[in-house]
Amino acid sequence: MNRIAAAILLAFTSFAAVAQAPAVAVSASTSTPASAYDLEADVTRVMKTFDVPGIAIAIVKDGKVVAARGFGVRKLGEPAPVDGKTLFEVASNSKAFTAAALAMLVDEGKLEWDDKVTRHLPDFQMYDAYVTHEMTVRDLLVHRSGLGLGAGDLLWWPTTNFTTDDIIGQLRYVRPATSFRNSYAYDNLLYIVAGKIIAQKAGKPWGDAVRERILKPLGMDTTTTSLAENAGNPNVSAPHSKINGKAAAVRALPVPNAVGAVGINTNAEDIARWMTVLLDGGAIAAAPKDAHGKEARLFSEAQSREMWTAQTPIKISEPKPALAATRPNFFAYGLGFQLRDYKGRKLALHGGALQGFYSRVVMVPEAKLGIAIFTNAESGGALASLQYRLLDHYLDAAPSDWIKLISDVETEARNKDLAKQKSASATRAAASRPSLPIAAYDGEYNDPWYGAVTIKPVGGKRVMSFSRTPDLTGELEHFQHDTFIVRWKERNFNADAYVTFSLNPDGSIERMKMAPVSTETDFSYDFADLLFTPAKKKDAKDAK
Numbered sequence: 001m002n003r004i005a006a007a008i009l010l011a012f013t014s015f016a017a018v019a020q021a022p023a024v025a026v027s028a029s030t031s032t033p034a035s036a037y038d039l040e041a042d043v044t045r046v047m048k049t050f051d052v053p054g055i056a057i058a059i060v061k062d063g064k065v066v067a068a069r070g071f072g073v074r075k076l077g078e079p080a081p082v083d084g085k086t087l088f089e090v091a092s093n094s095k096a097f098t099a100a101a102l103a104m105l106v107d108e109g110k111l112e113w114d115d116k117v118t119r120h121l122p123d124f125q126m127y128d129a130y131v132t133h134e135m136t137v138r139d140l141l142v143h144r145s146g147l148g149l150g151a152g153d154l155l156w157w158p159t160t161n162f163t164t165d166d167i168i169g170q171l172r173y174v175r176p177a178t179s180f181r182n183s184y185a186y187d188n189l190l191y192i193v194a195g196k197i198i199a200q201k202a203g204k205p206w207g208d209a210v211r212e213r214i215l216k217p218l219g220m221d222t223t224t225t226s227l228a229e230n231a232g233n234p235n236v237s238a239p240h241s242k243i244n245g246k247a248a249a250v251r252a253l254p255v256p257n258a259v260g261a262v263g264i265n266t267n268a269e270d271i272a273r274w275m276t277v278l279l280d281g282g283a284i285a286a287a288p289k290d291a292h293g294k295e296a297r298l299f300s301e302a303q304s305r306e307m308w309t310a311q312t313p314i315k316i317s318e319p320k321p322a323l324a325a326t327r328p329n330f331f332a333y334g335l336g337f338q339l340r341d342y343k344g345r346k347l348a349l350h351g352g353a354l355q356g357f358y359s360r361v362v363m364v365p366e367a368k369l370g371i372a373i374f375t376n377a378e379s380g381g382a383l384a385s386l387q388y389r390l391l392d393h394y395l396d397a398a399p400s401d402w403i404k405l406i407s408d409v410e411t412e413a414r415n416k417d418l419a420k421q422k423s424a425s426a427t428r429a430a431a432s433r434p435s436l437p438i439a440a441y442d443g444e445y446n447d448p449w450y451g452a453v454t455i456k457p458v459g460g461k462r463v464m465s466f467s468r469t470p471d472l473t474g475e476l477e478h479f480q481h482d483t484f485i486v487r488w489k490e491r492n493f494n495a496d497a498y499v500t501f502s503l504n505p506d507g508s509i510e511r512m513k514m515a516p517v518s519t520e521t522d523f524s525y526d527f528a529d530l531l532f533t534p535a536k537k538k539d540a541k542d543a544k
Helices: 009-016 041-052 091-107 131-135 139-141 164-173 189-202 208-218 256-262 268-279 301-305 323-328 379-396 402-427
Strands: 054-061 062-073 242-243 245-249 329-334 336-344 345-354 357-366 368-373 444-445 452-457 460-464 474-482 483-488 497-501 509-516 531-534
Touching: 009 402, 041 054, 041 379, 054 268, 054 336, 054 379, 062 131, 062 268, 091 139, 091 189, 091 208, 091 256, 091 301, 091 357, 131 301, 139 189, 164 189, 189 208, 208 256, 208 268, 242 460, 268 357, 268 368, 323 402, 345 379, 357 379, 368 379, 379 402
Parallel strands: none
Antiparallel strands: 054 062, 054 368, 242 245, 329 336, 336 345, 345 357, 357 368, 444 452, 444 531, 452 460, 460 474, 474 483, 483 497, 497 509, 509 531
């Protein structure tokens, strides 16, 4: 991360006293009557239904912490339990921290939401010159840039050796999918740019700035801004992914070049503090007032309203009939938060997903209710079923068996995807052969924004390797005609991809395209956005 002048952090000295002690007291166990709601029974059932080893939950209501506790184990096969202090990667729930840090800079007059990005990062450049000129700080946060869903994510995921500056520099080569400000499409790259602006203003890395300006004032003392900071802390959850349909512990994958989008690691106790301040409009209620009787704040009420005001409409899709009650009447993205309604109440929420971890933070401003759910497995169903069960309880809505309803819908979708893959395999031209000798597909191929991949023989197999992503290495197997399937060595990626070659009239390879085999592959494996062409081979004359 880049380092620039440090003067900005002087603005936080008014919070110095607050940083010495937690701003919100939390308890590791629920304080609601046991008869009101059997949280443990639901969580236990969810873990069994969705094959999740461990879950942490935080609930705040009316300024008080109702629960900040853990369930299950940190790692399969080991007895250490998840508790209120167990750290989880929360991935894109980090975006709210980036938005809040920018809101604080707006309060201080250091920037404006509608400043041009190039005012703060003169070298910033998108594919289109008009977009480069018009892109604002606000645009960085609201997913309306014209980039496609997850475009460019392979620059940072899985772990790459691109730097943050490399990633920002490569944006100029990522083609847009739609016109600027035309429609919503979720992206991560522009939050990386937003993180760079924060680092520039702070004169230190994003993680250091967020720690000093947000985490310390709120007493989020065990929250970290990189996996490296977790070293030596025994109370850290292990990630788990599905391998051959069964949850298994896997390696954590650091992404230090994408912290503005996904950098926070936190726990139930600390996230309770964060939600309490968000629900209080930026005020730190437990902190002492200053000498002038002014309350301590992270950001102003005006910025709180801005973050939770609709910025970009999101198309509302029709859920399965069994989940009809989850259909919102409005759906939009604010600044670091999704905004929608449920049972007549406005929600401010966000999800997060990285290898082995899913998270959900949901707040109901009108009800002063905040719910955070962390899992050490990749299960959207576990999050959704607990989210709706808890919302129904705290909003006094008629309960539904969300665990069964969502499990049934997930099972149906999974079976359809498997059937589609089976059909594709069954209907392929199995007797077809590649147009060229297999060795003719060897070589280096380049994509304008990612760079190089290679195909070469290894131990009698053809192996594809992404040059900047050490873990994206896998064997090619012939599928049909000039299409192969790459099976990644890391089976927990669940991201095998078709690799299709197109030929020139003379029989040479013109280009290579990729596409995920499964519709359930995470969108951050944005293989479909890559367009590879063969690297020019040097002849003897070129070599001289």
